[in-house]
Amino acid sequence: MRKNLNVIAAYTIMMGLIILVGIFQSWNIALSIFNLCLISAVMTMGANIQWGYAGLINFGIMGYTALGGLAAVLISVDPVQEAWSAGGSNILLSLLLIIGMVLAVRYVLKKYEKSKVRTYIIATIIIAGIIIIRFVSEPGIEAIEEVDPAKTGFLGGFGLPIIFSWIVGALFAGGLAFVIGKVALGLRADYLAIATLLISEIVIAIIKHEDWLTRGVKNVIGLKRPAPYEVNLQQTDWFINLVEKFNLSKLNIITDLTERQAALNQFVIEGSSIFVKLCYSGLFLIVVITLLILTQKALYSPWGRMMRAIRDNEEAANAMGKNVVKQHLLIFVLGSAIVGIAGAMLVTQDGLFTPGSYRPMRYTFLIWVMVIVGGSGNNFGAILGGFVVWFLWIESAPIGLYLVNLTTAGLADTHFLKVHLIESVPYFRFLMMGIGLLLIMRYRPKGILPEKIEIK
Amino acid sequence: MDYINAIVLLLNYIFVPALAYGSQLALGAIFVTLIYGILRFANFATGDMMSFGTMVTILFTWYFQSLGISLGILPTALIAIPFAIIFMVGYMLLVDKFVFKYYRVNKSPPVQLAMVSIGVMFVTQAVVRIIIGPSDRRFFDGEKFLIKAGEFKEMTGLNEGLAIKSTQVITIVVTLILVSTLFWFLNKTKTGKSMRAYSDNEDLALLSGIDPKKIVMITWIIAGVLATIGGALYGLDKSFKPFTYFNNMLPIFAAAIVGGIGNPFGAFLGGYVIAFSEILLTYAYKKFFMYLLPESLEPNTLVQLLSTDYKFAVSFSILVIVLLYRPSGIFKGKIL
Numbered sequence: 161m162r163k164n165l166n167v168i169a170a171y172t173i174m175m176g177l178i179i180l181v182g183i184f185q186s187w188n189i190a191l192s193i194f195n196l197c198l199i200s201a202v203m204t205m206g207a208n209i210q211w212g213y214a215g216l217i218n219f220g221i222m223g224y225t226a227l228g229g230l231a232a233v234l235i236s237v238d239p240v241q242e243a244w245s246a247g248g249s250n251i252l253l254s255l256l257l258i259i260g261m262v263l264a265v266r267y268v269l270k271k272y273e274k275s276k277v278r279t280y281i282i283a284t285i286i287i288a289g290i291i292i293i294r295f296v297s298e299p300g301i302e303a304i305e306e307v308d309p310a311k312t313g314f315l316g317g318f319g320l321p322i323i324f325s326w327i328v329g330a331l332f333a334g335g336l337a338f339v340i341g342k343v344a345l346g347l348r349a350d351y352l353a354i355a356t357l358l359i360s361e362i363v364i365a366i367i368k369h370e371d372w373l374t375r376g377v378k379n380v381i382g383l384k385r386p387a388p389y390e391v392n393l394q395q396t397d398w399f400i401n402l403v404e405k406f407n408l409s410k411l412n413i414i415t416d417l418t419e420r421q422a423a424l425n426q427f428v429i430e431g432s433s434i435f436v437k438l439c440y441s442g443l444f445l446i447v448v449i450t451l452l453i454l455t456q457k458a459l460y461s462p463w464g465r466m467m468r469a470i471r472d473n474e475e476a477a478n479a480m481g482k483n484v485v486k487q488h489l490l491i492f493v494l495g496s497a498i499v500g501i502a503g504a505m506l507v508t509q510d511g512l513f514t515p516g517s518y519r520p521m522r523y524t525f526l527i528w529v530m531v532i533v534g535g536s537g538n539n540f541g542a543i544l545g546g547f548v549v550w551f552l553w554i555e556s557a558p559i560g561l562y563l564v565n566l567t568t569a570g571l572a573d574t575h576f577l578k579v580h581l582i583e584s585v586p587y588f589r590f591l592m593m594g595i596g597l598l599l600i601m602r603y604r605p606k607g608i609l610p611e612k613i614e615i616k
Numbered sequence: 617m618d619y620i621n622a623i624v625l626l627l628n629y630i631f632v633p634a635l636a637y638g639s640q641l642a643l644g645a646i647f648v649t650l651i652y653g654i655l656r657f658a659n660f661a662t663g664d665m666m667s668f669g670t671m672v673t674i675l676f677t678w679y680f681q682s683l684g685i686s687l688g689i690l691p692t693a694l695i696a697i698p699f700a701i702i703f704m705v706g707y708m709l710l711v712d713k714f715v716f717k718y719y720r721v722n723k724s725p726p727v728q729l730a731m732v733s734i735g736v737m738f739v740t741q742a743v744v745r746i747i748i749g750p751s752d753r754r755f756f757d758g759e760k761f762l763i764k765a766g767e768f769k770e771m772t773g774l775n776e777g778l779a780i781k782s783t784q785v786i787t788i789v790v791t792l793i794l795v796s797t798l799f800w801f802l803n804k805t806k807t808g809k810s811m812r813a814y815s816d817n818e819d820l821a822l823l824s825g826i827d828p829k830k831i832v833m834i835t836w837i838i839a840g841v842l843a844t845i846g847g848a849l850y851g852l853d854k855s856f857k858p859f860t861y862f863n864n865m866l867p868i869f870a871a872a873i874v875g876g877i878g879n880p881f882g883a884f885l886g887g888y889v890i891a892f893s894e895i896l897l898t899y900a901y902k903k904f905f906m907y908l909l910p911e912s913l914e915p916n917t918l919v920q921l922l923s924t925d926y927k928f929a930v931s932f933s934i935l936v937i938v939l940l941y942r943p944s945g946i947f948k949g950k951i952l
Contacts, residue, residue, distance in 0.1 A: 217727060343936070343940055344936075344939070344940070347939060347943060348943075349725075349726065349727045350657065350658040350726055350727065350730055351873070351939060351943065353658065353727075353730060354658060354869050354873065354935075355935070355936060355939055357866070357869075358866055358869070358870065358932035358935055358936065359932065359936065361866060361928060361929070361932055362928075362929045362932050362933065365925065365926055365928060365929045366929070368925070369923065369925035369926065521741075521862070525660075525734055525737070525738070528731070528734065529734075529738075532731060581746070583749070584745060584746040584749065587741075587742050587745035587746050587750070588742065588746070589742075590738050590739070590741050590742035590745065591738070591739060591742035591743070591746070593738045594735045594736070594737070594738025594739030594740075594741075594742060595735075595739060597731075597732075597734065597735035597738065598715060598732065598735040598736070598739070601728070601731060601732050601735060602718060605728070
């Protein structure tokens with residue numbers, strides 16, 4: 161108990177802050193912050209497994225998040241029959257061609273010795289393949305995108321409950337990580353960072369512009385929910401009774417019957433959105449706690465010990481007969497898969513998929529700030545980092561506004577400097593993140609909750 | 617005649633824009649490569665440092681415009697750039713003193729420095745957005761075109777016009793002057809040589825009495841010059857928007873690595889490699905083939921290898937291929 165005092169204290173303070181937001185701003189805001197904190201926590205756990213356990217830099221978090229989101233779309237949206245009949249066969253044929261191309265390249269790689277001729281053959285196969293695939297897929301894509309472009313214009317998905325996408329998102333992200341890991345993990349640390357950053361940009365470019373698959377920048381809206389809809393809740397009897405019970409003391413003050421009904425309606429509307437958010441919080445908490453238990457177990461298992469050994473001295477671990485390359489690949493895939501789950505959770509919560517919103521600032525660098533600030537190598541630290549940084553990210557605008565008002569109190573409200581500063585309040589969050597990161601890196605380089613290893 | 621038309625077409629839509637864009641990338645890439653070669657970390661704040669320099673240039677330009685100073689047909693920004701450079705060099709030295717120096721003295725691993733540069737990136741981006749705002753700004757004034765497409769058609773009697781923007785010419789000329797001065801400095805002067813020695817082997821350089829503080833300072837000064845000029849030229853040619861500059865960091869990294877990181881000449885050429893491949897692969901060649909081929913063979917599609925949406929993806933793919941097959945870059949990096 162004593163040893164974990166700082167962990168308990170840090171989490172108590174964090175929860176206290178969120179509760180304060182609930183009291184002073186509104187419970188709705190507090191819960192939406194809490195939910196996104198949970199999602200951020202999942203992302204940081206993924207990044208922490210890669211960076212904290214194994215020392216691998218992955219700046220491609222944005223790409224895996226987007227793939228998770230794509231999984232949510234592909235799983236939950238109903239299939240668009242007309243689109244499938246219009247161009248489905250072409251797309252399937254192209255898919256077969258891609259598989260054929262990959263197999264052909266593999267065959268050449270296995271069959272022939274490394275030589276210039278082999279490189280040329282592979283290049284020819286790939287170029288010819290791309291040209292053929294373009295010819296095959298072009299009419300199909302055009303036909304699909306012409307099917308009611310305002311509403312669909314894409315193939316749709318499988319029409320399954322969206323919750324399955326959390327698993328599929330992990331598979332997608334893990335699959336991409338496997339391919340990237342196979343080719344890029346041999347690179348030095350900073351090269352790996354740049355390579356993964358750029359590959360994630362390619363993933364986003366594809367998701368943004370392949371309208372037949374994702375609707376691209378036209379976005380997919382109105383995804384199915386695992387939680388009830390507010391509108392339905394507001395008409396259910398048990399829910400209205402529940403809200404009445406909760407607010408009985410406030411309602412009893414009002415004597416007028418019509419006024420009382422109006423107040424109750426107001427409470428029901430507020431309560432319904434809080435209830436939905438609470439449903440999400442419950443689902444997300446299950447994910448976070450499951451992952452936390454698994455990652456903690458892994459960290460203290462022989463496998464975790466081996467990973468730390470590899471991280472701290474690759475050559476020594478290699479000399480002890482550990483397969484560094486294989487373990488790196490494994491942990492790269494595992495961490496990315498966790499990020500993929502977070503991506504699917506994010507889209508599930510929002511109910512919409514907007515490829516245009518995936519930007520490296522928000523989905524890669526911010527997550528890294530979370531990991532570093534929280535404490536790399538320590539799962540509790542990483543989760544705390546997710547909470548603290550997301551909380552600041554959201555609350556920095558009000559804090560910034562307060563600071564601006566405080567420092568420019570002597571100026572008139574119309575003074576150009578004050579107006580300008582108030583307009584730029586949203587950008588104070590970047591400033592806060594940057595300064596926070598720099599201070600932590602300088603004075604507490606191991607993060608708020610540093611890694612401590614004790615063998616149990 | 618058709619052949620000349622076809623060539624002019626390519627010149628107009630591929631060669632001239634790619635040359636200007638490549639020059640802008642090249643300056644940024646040399647910046648990245650210098651920092652990497654001498655300070656030994658990947659500077660993720662590159663794009664935002666360039667946007668900071670451009671912002672200062674814009675502020676000076678506005679000031680000069682309000683004073684009524686102008687260069688006639690040339691953009692006012694050209695007078696503003698030297699002042700912005702002075703400001704920017706000061707900024708770079710300050711950042712180094714308060715942020716990077718601590719880690720350098722402690723001999724932190726490069727990864728940690730890269731993380732710190734992310735912190736600098738956040739702060740710089742915030743400062744730029746707080747001061748000038750996130751919106752799109754044009755600060756070009758003076759004569760826009762050197763040759764207009766219509767004039768060119770009249771002059772030569774061809775079907776295809778060739779338009780050359782004055783900003784493109786300015787970009788290319790300034791880049792050539794700057795880069796040749798830089799190479800002269802690195803290869804011929806004593807300080808430049810000691811910088812190369814330091815980059816090649818730090819311990820040996822220290823043993824032979826090279827002062828590391830001086831080397832680091834000069835590196836940041838050169839970085840300030842490159843960041844300001846590179847950013848301002850890009851802003852003059854296209855427009856200034858903080859978000860675009862942040863994104864430009866990616867092709868700049870690609871250029872630096874393709875050219876062989878740590879090798880300034882490689883970075884210079886890498887900029888053009890990236891620019892040309894981006895534009896060559898995403899240009900629709902339909903019209904080009906219409907001039908060259910007889911009517912019966914004319915293509916009925918756009919003859920475009922990749923849609924323009926994938927412009928960025930092209931440069932990244934090249935980078936990934938280079939990283940996999942030749943991690944030291946096309947021009948063998950890691951010696952300055």
